[in-house]
Amino acid sequence: MNKATNVLTVEEAAAQASYPLFVPFIMAGDPHEEATISIALSLQEAGAHILELGIPYSDPLADGPLLQRSAQRALKGGMSLKGALRMIRTMRERGLTIPVVVFSYVNPVLRMGEETFVKEAASAGANGVLIPDLPMEESSFISEVAREKGLSVISLVAPTSAHRIEKIASQAQGFLYCVSSLGVTGTRDAFPDEAYAFIRKVKEASTVPVAVGFGISNRRQVELLDGVSDGIVVGSAIMKIVEEQQEALVSAEKTEREQALNEIKTFVSTLISS
Amino acid sequence: MQQIYPDEHGRYGDYGGKYVPETLMYALEELEEAFNAAWEDESFHEEYQDILREYAGRETPLTFAGHLTEHLGGAEIYLKREDLLHTGAHKLNNAIGQVLLARRMGKSKIVAETGAGQHGVATATVCAKFGLECKVFMGEEDMERQELNVFRMELLGAEVLPASSGNKTLKDATNEAIRYWVTNVEDTFYLIGSVVGPHPYPMIVRNYQRIIGDETKRQMQTRCGSLPDAIAACVGGGSNAIGMFYPFLQDDVKLYGAEAAGMGVHTAMHAATISKGTRGVIHGSLTYLIQDENGQIIEPYSISAGLDYPGIGPEHAHLAESGRVEYTGVTDEEALEALSLLTKKEGILPAIETSHALYLAFEKAKQMDRSERIVICLSGRGDKDVETIRRRMEGESSDE
Numbered sequence: 001m002n003k004a005t006n007v008l009t010v011e012e013a014a015a016q017a018s019y020p021l022f023v024p025f026i027m028a029g030d031p032h033e034e035a036t037i038s039i040a041l042s043l044q045e046a047g048a049h050i051l052e053l054g055i056p057y058s059d060p061l062a063d064g065p066l067l068q069r070s071a072q073r074a075l076k077g078g079m080s081l082k083g084a085l086r087m088i089r090t091m092r093e094r095g096l097t098i099p100v101v102v103f104s105y106v107n108p109v110l111r112m113g114e115e116t117f118v119k120e121a122a123s124a125g126a127n128g129v130l131i132p133d134l135p136m137e138e139s140s141f142i143s144e145v146a147r148e149k150g151l152s153v154i155s156l157v158a159p160t161s162a163h164r165i166e167k168i169a170s171q172a173q174g175f176l177y178c179v180s181s182l183g184v185t186g187t188r189d190a191f192p193d194e195a196y197a198f199i200r201k202v203k204e205a206s207t208v209p210v211a212v213g214f215g216i217s218n219r220r221q222v223e224l225l226d227g228v229s230d231g232i233v234v235g236s237a238i239m240k241i242v243e244e245q246q247e248a249l250v251s252a253e254k255t256e257r258e259q260a261l262n263e264i265k266t267f268v269s270t271l272i273s274s
Numbered sequence: 275m276q277q278i279y280p281d282e283h284g285r286y287g288d289y290g291g292k293y294v295p296e297t298l299m300y301a302l303e304e305l306e307e308a309f310n311a312a313w314e315d316e317s318f319h320e321e322y323q324d325i326l327r328e329y330a331g332r333e334t335p336l337t338f339a340g341h342l343t344e345h346l347g348g349a350e351i352y353l354k355r356e357d358l359l360h361t362g363a364h365k366l367n368n369a370i371g372q373v374l375l376a377r378r379m380g381k382s383k384i385v386a387e388t389g390a391g392q393h394g395v396a397t398a399t400v401c402a403k404f405g406l407e408c409k410v411f412m413g414e415e416d417m418e419r420q421e422l423n424v425f426r427m428e429l430l431g432a433e434v435l436p437a438s439s440g441n442k443t444l445k446d447a448t449n450e451a452i453r454y455w456v457t458n459v460e461d462t463f464y465l466i467g468s469v470v471g472p473h474p475y476p477m478i479v480r481n482y483q484r485i486i487g488d489e490t491k492r493q494m495q496t497r498c499g500s501l502p503d504a505i506a507a508c509v510g511g512g513s514n515a516i517g518m519f520y521p522f523l524q525d526d527v528k529l530y531g532a533e534a535a536g537m538g539v540h541t542a543m544h545a546a547t548i549s550k551g552t553r554g555v556i557h558g559s560l561t562y563l564i565q566d567e568n569g570q571i572i573e574p575y576s577i578s579a580g581l582d583y584p585g586i587g588p589e590h591a592h593l594a595e596s597g598r599v600e601y602t603g604v605t606d607e608e609a610l611e612a613l614s615l616l617t618k619k620e621g622i623l624p625a626i627e628t629s630h631a632l633y634l635a636f637e638k639a640k641q642m643d644r645s646e647r648i649v650i651c652l653s654g655r656g657d658k659d660v661e662t663i664r665r666r667m668e669g670e671s672s673d674e
Contacts, residue, residue: 058570059445059556061452062295068439080568106293107555111569133293133555137283158297160459168296182297183457 007092010050010099010128010152010174014209014231017049020222021175021231022272023211024238025052025103027070029079031246033087035257039242039249040091042261044098046268050175051096052130052233053088055081055104062132064186066236070243081108081117085124092125099127101154101174106134109142118145128152128174136168143171158182159198169205176206177233180214186236188215191224199228219270234271241267279589284473287595289588292472294452294558301459306474308379313481318374325370329403330360332367332485336493336649342619349503349642351635353652354490356514357624363654364486364514365396365467371482373400376463383407383458386465387437387451389416389444389510390579390627391423392654393467398432408432411450415442416579423658441573444583448557468511469587472558476587483517490649491521498647504528506635507651508627509601510545510581512590514653519599528600531590532634534576535603545574547586548594548601556585562594577606577662578626580654604630610666612636613656625654626662 014021024043028036040051056074060067081104088100102121109117109131121129128151134142136155143153152174157165159182169176178199180191203210212225213233222232241264242249248260279286292302312318326332335358339351356364376384384406388394394410401408410427414436417424427434435454440446448470455464469476469483494502505522507515509531519529536544544550551562556571564572564584576582593599609626612633617623624632628651635650642648656663 058440059449061449061557062297062456064453075570080570082568105555107565107571108569110554110560111552111565111567132295133558135292135294135296135299137299138291138293156296158295158299160297160300162300164296164300179297182459184453 007097007125007127008099009150010101010154011208013049013099014175017231019226019230020272021209021211022048023050023052023175023231023233024048024268025054025233025235026242027054027056027067027074027239028084028087029056029074029077030070030239030242031073032077032250033079033083035249036087037091037094038257038261039264040096041094042265043268044096046265047272048098050099050101052101052103052235053084054235055084055102055108057105057108060105062184064184064236066240066243067185070239073246081112085120085126088124088126100125101128101130101152102126103130103132106131114142115145118142118149118151122149122151126151128154130154130177132156136171157202159195165202166205169202169207172206172208175209175211175231176202178202178210178212178229180212180216183214185214187217187240191215191221196228199225203229222271238264238267279592280473280477284477286589286592289559289561289591290473290476291560292558293555293560294472295456297456298459298472302472302474304379309375309474309478312375312378318378322371322374326367326485330366330370331358333489334358336490336497339620342616345619346636346639348639348644349646349648351639352494352502352647352649353622354486354518354649356486356651356653357622357628357655361396361399362657363392363396363625364483364517365393366399367485367517368467368479368482368513369393369396369400369465372463372465372478373404373406376406376465377404379463381461381463383462384465385409385411385451385454385458385462386467387411387444387447388467389447389582390658391416391420391427392580392658394427394432394434395423395430397465398427398430401432402430409435409454411435411437411447411454413437413441413443413447416444416447419579420658444579445571445573452557468513469516469589470511470557470559470585476559476589479513480516480520480589483513484520486514486517486651487519487521490518494649501525501527502649503642503646504530504638504648505651506530506532506631506638506648508532508581508631508653509586509590510534510583510627511585512587514651516587516589518651519593523598529598530634530638531599531601532604532630533601534578534581534630535605536575536577538605539603543575544603545576545581545583546603547584548590549603551586559588561588561591562586577609577666578630580625580627581630602634604633608633610663613663622652623656624652625656626659628653
């Protein structure tokens with residue numbers, strides 16, 4: 001536990017959660033900074049164990065149309081990596097105590113400088129980083145500086161990882177992000193049959209909890225993964241509600257904003273409550 | 275002796291590497307292995323050379339531009355005629371090489387990106403010849419600008435898919451092609467069109483394009499008994515340039531790269547990556563790119579769809595940093611001026627992309643001695659650009 005606050009590390013939160021370890025992804029600044037902060041707090045209230053905070057990027061190669069649109073809206077509103085780190089500070093002040101993993105494509109991180117990024121992220125109150133286009137071959141430098149600052153570097157493993165699974169799993173920190181199926185982010189109704197065998201294999205190789213992401217959007221999927229994985233990462237399904245509720249989320253009327261946040265909380269509870 | 279790049283990490287000095295989602299990493303490993311095996315296999319080279327000779331029309335001529343040399347009054351000007359290659363540009367060298375590689379790997383589906391449509395047409399052409407399924411992503415904006423090339427690809431049996439994100443140009447088409455590849459990586463071969471992207475692509479494309487420089491070297495020796503004093507080529511992603519430069523890197527030959535300065539490098543409307551870019555990652559490779567202070571990629575601009583790209587091949591970034599190649603921005607207007615001059619003096623209509631290299635080379639030639647020689651990589655022909663040129667010239671005269 002972090003001495004200054006009551007914030008758990010990613011390791012602690014992941015290890016303590018009972019199924020499903022729930023890791024929601026939201027895009028910083030979509031539809032607006034204030035709304036993102038409220039969504040984060042609502043997700044914590046709804047039972048999130050770890051928050052993945054996405055940094056909007058102009059060319060998000062691993063994302064489907066929904067998260068591309070989300071990033072575009074956030075960029076149009078002026079959001080940036082710097083702005084998102086500032087926002088984490090505010091979230092902490094407003095009572096966010098779950099660990100925060102900063103999800104950013106590598107270019108904004110390089111532009112800021114890897115060391116500066118890690119230092120600023122840690123000081124803002126982030127607990128981990130996830131860089132989807134930084135495979136293990138390219139990540140040794142940032143892993144080293146992140147370790148010095150106490151940040152977990154979250155690794156991804158994919159159905160095509162093949163012989164790479166063991167090496168990735170052996171280096172995993174916090175939790176291992178297991179990509180359910182080939183392709184970009186976005187909701188899928190079901191996973192291919194072979195996905196379960198793959199997740200089992202990853203689980204066997206991993207010394208940290210395994211959370212499955214890419215395409216999770218309904219209760220049935222979460223039930224099917226019970227006993228296979230330790231948890232779930234849910235992004236597009238949440239950001240789809242944010243997109244639908246974007247006007248209400250920035251409404252001048254408090255009741256409208258709360259109603260929109262309730263939509264998100266209701267979705268989460270149908271997804272993860274037993 | 276300079277070090278040979280890429281190194282075992284796929285780096286050219288600091289640049290290059292593999293910055294892609296984990297889903298693609300194994301595919302890149304497989305690709306590298308397959309390429310290395312093919313490159314060491316004599317039968318692969320025999321097949322590749324046969325197709326280049328009998329189907330593509332290699333070797334391409336080296337033309338002495340006598341009338342133009344006389345007009346400019348400086349160095350002798352020679353043109354390496356990639357415009358005479360089948361489909362009208364150097365792109366075919368690479369498309370043939372990669373399709374043969376895909377076949378060796380047992381992949382029957384090809385996906386590619388295209389800007390102006392030249393790489394798309396080259397890919398669709400080779401896929402037609404070998405009976406492979408072909409999908410080409412093209413920015414919606416480019417599909418409108420290059421309507422005829424869209425039809426040409428469809429005629430060749432390819433499916434052209436619109437990329438509707440961003441500025442709807444080459445960068446966005448590349449994003450969509452990579453996203454498609456991530457989804458279909460098991461049976462699909464991604465046939466990238468330039469020396470960009472994650473390792474091993476910049477190396478593969480360079481090796482399939484170096485035939486331009488290898489032939490030029492031989493042809494200059496035969497015709498003039500010596501190497502040229504200087505060489506110029508245009509650079510978007512940089513495949514024709516690296517293909518031309520690579521065999522000359524160890525020689526005492528000045529190398530000039532012309533990048534697109536659009537409306538001028540002092541404006542925001544350019545694609546001058548080396549002159550105005552900074553270090554960063556685009557499409558899986560650490561290189562120079564045009565970006566803002568937050569690391570967001572800025573949409574480039576050039577009259578030429580083929581140079582309208584915010585990044586550049588990592589080997590060029592390295593050659594710029596080491597000083598081996600000098601890169602200079604050439605504006606839309608300067609390129610069109612050179613296009614006009616070559617057409618009038620030599621009866622050769624070059625592509626607008628190529629015309630950037632022509633302008634730079636003409637400026638250099640004027641300052642060189644009459645006893646010296648400069649070779650320009652005439653990377654493509656201008657038939658595809660006639661409509662753009664006409665509109666531009668009519669627009670300009672009606673403004674006066």
